[in-house]
Amino acid sequence: MASKRDILAVSIGEPAGIGPEIILKAWLSSEKEGINPFVVFGDPALLERRARLFGLTVPIRTCKPEEVFDAFPMTLPVIPIEHELSDNPGELEVCNAPGVIESIEKATEAVLTGQAKALVTLPIQKHNLYEYGFEHPGHTEFLGALSEKHTGEKIQPVMMLAGPELRTIPVTGHIAINQVAPSITPELVENIARVTIHDLQTRFGIDKPKIAIAGLNPHAGENGAMGKEDAAIIAPVVKKLQDEGFAVTGPHPADTMFNKNAREKYDVALAMYHDQALIPVKTIAFDETVNVTLGLPFMRTSPDHGTALDIATKGIANPSSLLAALKLANEVKI
């Protein structure tokens, strides 16, 4: 039975995308799916218009924080943001960037100040925010910065994609492929592995997490013939963590570590770059996978997909990954 402490704070994401539509659809199936009360930081009028556009019967209620819990079963509670959001599904507008950023900030603040249990973010169109001057590559890094500001402590945010059969983590994130090799250092691999071990233990209840670390190069370097980073950078970190008693293996050739048999041997795969980590997990279960940020002082989840501008006017967006994100945000320990 949910209590006022279980409220989830939801940021609205890119208004031109499918975010508003899947929020409405998630609310409609929240009782059937056993989803805890959630509140959207956004524009109530935009959600009302989007509901009308797609013929979804969702009563929207503008709320103060203290009204959210009681409002939820009968209405979708929305805490209004100050910036306006223009409502053109499928059409990106830079003027929406301040509102998109404000929504993330306000929803995060609600969690950091204890008004909400966890944060669930809807997808943002990253380059639209960059055009406005947003300096963070994505939510992962932005939430790390907001958390550092709040706590005064150094934070290493870690992106984890968690599906029913596979969890993966990219050691390097939103950077160009030609920047990957120079960015992989022993310190980075070790830090990401330590945050991963800590959060799988504390938030996911896995006492001794098994971590498989991928190599960077084909065949994990083929004894140095196809690249030196695997032996020179990754292998010593694996050895160091093994010597401390952690269940860490690698560097594994990345092409064979995601097949069904291989997946059964670990709880999470640390991959060296974005697509090495995200292709397998999104291919296996695009509709059910959740993007989780580890290393924060709170729990953040998100659907694994993006803004899907190509279907934003069609009313066909699938809310499954958002439902999985809402469920996971509520299940994990905070």
Ligand SMILES: NC(=O)c1ccc[n+]([C@@H]2O[C@H](COP(=O)([O-])OP(=O)(O)OC[C@H]3O[C@@H](n4cnc5c(N)ncnc54)[C@H](O)[C@@H]3O)[C@@H](O)[C@H]2O)c1
């Ligand atoms: N968490 C986030 O903020 C986040 C995550 C991923 C991508 N993005 C952003 O989204 C934008 C678009 O990215 P993309 O095109 O690579 O990926 P995408 O996930 O938006 O779309 C890929 C394909 O999957 C379809 N699709 C996605 N979600 C769907 C759903 N719920 N129901 C039905 N079909 C769905 C789309 O229509 C499209 O054909 C980029 O700007 C990217 O930065 C943001």
Ligand SMILES: N[C@H](C(=O)O)[C@H](O)COP(=O)(O)O
């Ligand atoms: N890298 C993620 C993906 O492709 O699914 C996505 O861009 C989200 O990243 P943030 O959660 O950091 O915005």
